[in-house]
Amino acid sequence: MLSFPQHPTTPPVMRPTEHLPFAVYRGRVVSRGNFWADVKELAACLPDRPYLFNLCENRYLFCLCLLAAAVRGQVCLLPPSNQLAVVREILADYPDAYLVSEQDPGLPDLAWFGPKQPRSEDIAEEAAIDWPRGRLIAFTSGSTGKPKPCVHSLETFRVSAEMAVRSLGLERQTLLMLSTTPPQHMYGLETSVFWPLFSNLILHDTKPFFPEDARHTVETAAWPTMLLTTPTHLRSLVKTSGPWLNLAGVISATDTLSEKLAAETGAILGQYPREIYGSTETLSFASRQTRSENPWTPYAGSRLVLDHSGHTYLESPHLPVPALLQDRMRINADGGFEVLGRRRDMVKIGGKRASLAELNRRLKDIDGVEDGFCFIQGDGPGEGRLAAVVVSRLDKQTIRLALQPYLDQVFLPRKILYVDAIPRNQAGKLLNSEMEKLLAGLV
DSSP, X not given: XXXXXXXXXXXXXXXXXXXXXXXXXTTEEEEHHHHHHHHHHHXXXXXXXXXXXXXXXXXXXXXXXXXXXXXXXXXEEEOSSOOHHHHHHHHTXXXXXXXXXXXXXXXXXXXXXXXXXXXXXXXXXXXXOOTTTOEEEEEOOOTTSSOOEEEEEHHHHHHHHHHHHHXXXXXXXXXXXXXXXXXTSHHHHIIIIIHHHTSSOEEEOOOOOSHHHHHHHHHHOSSOEEEEEOHHHHHHHTTXXXXXXXXXXXXXXXXXXXXXXXXXXXHHHXXXXXXXXXXXXXXXXXXXXXXXXXXXXXXXXXXXXXOTTSOEEEEOTTSSSOEEOSEEEEEOTTSOEEEEEEGGGEXXXXXXXXXXXXXXXXXXXXXXXXXXXXXXXXXXXXXXXXEEEEEESSOHHHHHHHHTTTSOGGGSOSEEEEOSOOOOOTTSOOOHHHHHHHHHXXX
């Protein structure tokens, strides 16, 4: 069970009443009744088309468009990035789609709808939505090719959200959910949109980028606040001077959180982070506290199983069929598990194997390395050598010496390249396509 401190709770109810708070939109509290009135008003205005790209940056507007589309029986398309070239690539398969965003992108081949600022004054009951039949299509990053569609029912998100908040001990808590990731990303979508929809948690409409903006939002919030963030953002947040008042907890995802960064987070922010684990295909289904727990604990009702060929599947009430996992797992007798790395993430040098994810973690843990990643140089199997790209003022030998206690000699980077910044997306991930562009200009 998650060790978040308990805060004032709202009595459990089957359906939250219309007067309970649902969101903070532009500094104003929006009740659940206000929200559903806004949903119904917007649904009546949407274009009559089967698909929409929901690129709203404001989280409340995003949620409104998502639910208004569901009322109309329309399917939300969530591209892996808001780059218009990526949207156009997906549009080829959904020619009847339109785009919803605050600003007109000015694309002559794509119809645009700009949602008006909601009034949030009327009160309404929950809109009639067919959750099992409603659909949402999230696209993977397309790091190895064209973005891949991943179709989920809205019922999958509903069941997953209820499992998550119950397993994490949040189902009766009234906390503000402040996320540094966009709602189009699966992590942001789950935690900052669907979790509040099916609990007493409260959606916050912004996505703070600068550390001081995040801290100010937390300290001035009307409720204790849960920070939903990533290791990339945490590396910036721990540079602030703590503690963070009114912070109820920290949840991290999208990349492995090192024990060092977890300890720094606990020392500076005053809360040790909890990691959640999942993917676009599975949604989140497990958690752990980095400083005290190595194995992951599945949400209640979820379990991992191995088939005869050694592949790992997730069985869970929120999924219609077991889902094949891309990571290699070690499943413990109590149902917990350890992640051994992605199959395609394993590298072999001099007859020895290592995970690029683990090498990257060690590199980024070095004091003085702001960001970095490792990659393999070489054409043929067994001929490659490890190299690294870093954002750092440390010299190459200092970096190698810092890695030496943790890595075999063959995995110390032969070449270290320096850049001003690494082109990560808003969720803190480095796509293969962006990495290849960066390396093409360096090597």
